[in-house]
Amino acid sequence: MSDIPFIHLFSTDTNKYVYDVNSNDIIKVDDIAYDYFHLLLSGFEPDECKYLLTNEYDSSAITKSIAFIQEIEKAELYFSKTRPQEIALFCCENSMKYTYSNYINQLTLEVTQRCNLNCRYCIFSGIYEQSRPHTKKDMTWKIAKSGLDFMFQYGGRDPNDSILLRDRFKPKEKSDFTIGFYGGEPLLNFELIQKCITYCRQNAPTDKKVGFVITTNGTLLSDDIIEYFIANNVAITISFDGPQNIHDKFRIHANGKGTHQEALNAIKRINYVARKMNLPETLYCLINCLVLGGFHFRELFDYFVSLENLLDNEYVHFDLVINTLTGGLKKWNDCYPEEQLEKPAGYEELLEEYKSACLAGKYKNDNNHTFYFDILNIFAYNNLYFDLHARTRHQFSDENEILETSHPGCICKLGSRRPFLTVDGRILPCERVFSENPSFYVGRIDTGLDLNKIKSMLDDFTNSTIEECRDCWCYRICDVGCINDNYEEGVFDARKKMDKCRQVRARRHSELVGMMKLLEQDPTVLDHYNEVAVS
Template sequence: MIHQYKNNGYNIVMDVNSGSVHVVDDCVYDVIPRIEECINNGVKEKEGILTALKAERSGEGQQSGKEQLSEKKLSYTEQELEEAVEEILELYEAGQLFTEDIYENYIGDFKNRQTVVKALCLHIAHDCNLACRYCFAEEGEYHGRRALMSFEVGKKALDFLVANSGSRVNLEVDFFGGEPLMNWQVVKDLVAYGRSLEEPNHKKFRFTLTTNGILLNDEVQEFVNKEMSNVVLSIDGRKAVNDKMRPHRGGQGSYDIIVPKFQKLAESRDQFNYYVRGTFTHNNLDFGEDVKHLADLGFEQISVEPVVAEPSEPYALKEEDLPVLLEEYDKLAAELLKRQKEGKGVNFFHFMIDLSGGPCVAKRLSGCGSGTEYLAVTPWGDFYPCHQFVGKEEFLMGNVDDGIVRTDIRDEFKTCNVYAKEKCRNCFAKFYCSGGCAANAYNFTGNINGTYDLGCELQKKRIECAIMIKAALAD
């Protein structure tokens, strides 16, 4: 499968199955789909391909059926065509173009693999001191009652993780909410308990914390810097944008309170192992300005992501927003590339991509591992496939006392992969997004093997931009 596109002056060709990416000239770019068609028709030798191309060039042959090229006649010299064909066939013979899909052969083993839990999202607080308008957790309540996790429940959750992690050494625990700092003592106690489990069980915990920053102070910062591998700091960008969507319950904005705290924390971590994480909505389709604003505040690890909301919500992204959003990603990519070349680069989460190694087969096929390797735990100890399923009783999998009792739910998530999703099978982005978010698919289609189409279009554009940046920096 080949995907090719133009972005910020670069002609980029992706061989989806091998993961190879090529930056090519106009001639090679235009010839590649013709050669793919020849190979599909059994013509693989240089002479036969050149004959077909020269016939098309002279107007005597049949043009490629590729829709995007159907009106573009080849106008290159015979020498240019010959050099292009030679280059393309070399890549083909090296296994970097027109390769077969080897991953589907793993599906049988993949479905039957042993279930090993490696990560928990601990809902340490179903309560919050902000009233974010887009909060899928309903201001921390998750379709239910406000509650704080007790140490006893959290302790059982960590015991469950250790007991169900098999031979895996590195385990991940995210303190989540609501707002975790509203249950700060239990966070500290659970970290201490987790550390006590490491040596006797040959495990290593990687703790993370997601916070809105309102309760952040020096004591919290000191502890976080000692114990937390990563910290996620919630802020949407510019003051007006942030305060519109992330106010206090009384309506006051949060920007002025959190910005200096976040700047201090980011500097104390030497600008590593944290993210400022924002959400953009229909209200700020120019979200690139928010990324730039966060960068100008001194943050070097930035994630600003599209809101996922019911179409009826006034802040929801709409299909008609897509052209503006796609253009905004292109503009943002060009801006971040410019800053990188000027020595003022930042890491934008959605433009970070590994073209040399990339994720393992399991992650390529199924992504985050929700419902199998990754589970969410409510304050009272119930297990759900991930934090976005919490409160949907049809996905209640068990609890910290009884373990996983709904193994059918686990098995359903075990079979959730890019080959189970009809729209993913022939998508160039499938091995980068791994089929997308199961919760979004369920919320918009009623099936975890469905697809959230608007999110797919944004993800594909982000991947294209990320690869363009890689190509430009290697140029």
């Protein structure tokens, strides 16, 4: 279909639109143009299309509409026929080597495989075949130091990558690269964390600013540790799943006791220490909320709204990330048939409330909305148009046509964005992949990243659908997802990727329709997304 415009058609109740892949823009068209494009996409030649249109439209109107289309195409504004010639994440071998020699964004250290909890849905809980169970292994200083030295040499942020900044309190001063501390429960090896931070302060290149992040269940956070993290600019993420009946079903001690109160106390303790230190700027922290099923989203939403005084005050601001573990729900129900969980209910209700709030202008002025609407925005954020709006406004704003060598926007640069260093020195693409699957090993810290292995993984992902991708209208706005989701028993499975492709196209079409329905009512209704950029 390379001889016809690279487009996708969709319509609302009142208007018809063309999503133009090359310009990554959305154009409202009249009925004649829409039907003309529809006939082209159906395989008819241009002259055949004109003839068939005479059954419904006046000849002069057809001529005028098609002339307008051709004029726009000739001006190289829209409706280009260009398709990618080569599907590749890197244009050449040198480009790949340069990226992996200069732009490793974050190295996450598995400082320990020990954990003081026994969370029932955890990837390390023993129910996932290709992931390790909890062990008593700690990372040695030798491996940690090698990881830090690796980042001193290769750490950096690609200036061509955009970042996601949705929160007004999120620090605007970026580090050049980041060291993350992960587990298990990383605070069980706090001494190593301190040693790493001290080493970075004393030995990092003077032209590189190092950032630090830690993900913790919060149960071991003391006032002294919090004060240490604040003094050393360590961004704290607390794992906290909301109300007690949700949190305590999954996040438990080995004896079955829930940890809700301990996690909530950690949030209160952070507030206390921040107030005591009288910080000159608001302290930014993060809550990572993982949910499976068997609950109502309204209950979860109302609970976080009720924590306003803890989550948003002059001393501390907690951003919130909601992750619904759909794959984990299936695994749970397979492993625990006596405790079957239904999919979470009530999400559509919150989305409709969010749309109404947008149309009511609740987000047009940053100072015009309350904490309630901030939380509502967060709940809708990952699932309603923000990604699509950002991608069709920002991501390819400097390109009128797809580059000859390019890649759909659906796969990360494996081992570049957030490589994960295990306690025994193996490097994985990130902390989310199955750690016991050799297919995901992309290097060792003593020998470095294996670029041949990374290229092979990228090629498997790309080549499995290369012909389909070349002509897919979702090329620019694809989010087929993590490469981890496309492996079956350690082997890349092209069928799983194709299934996801079909799902993504259906969802993106629906999102385009829904987004334009909102914009038809008020063209500025989503302007609060304009500062969002997606990487």
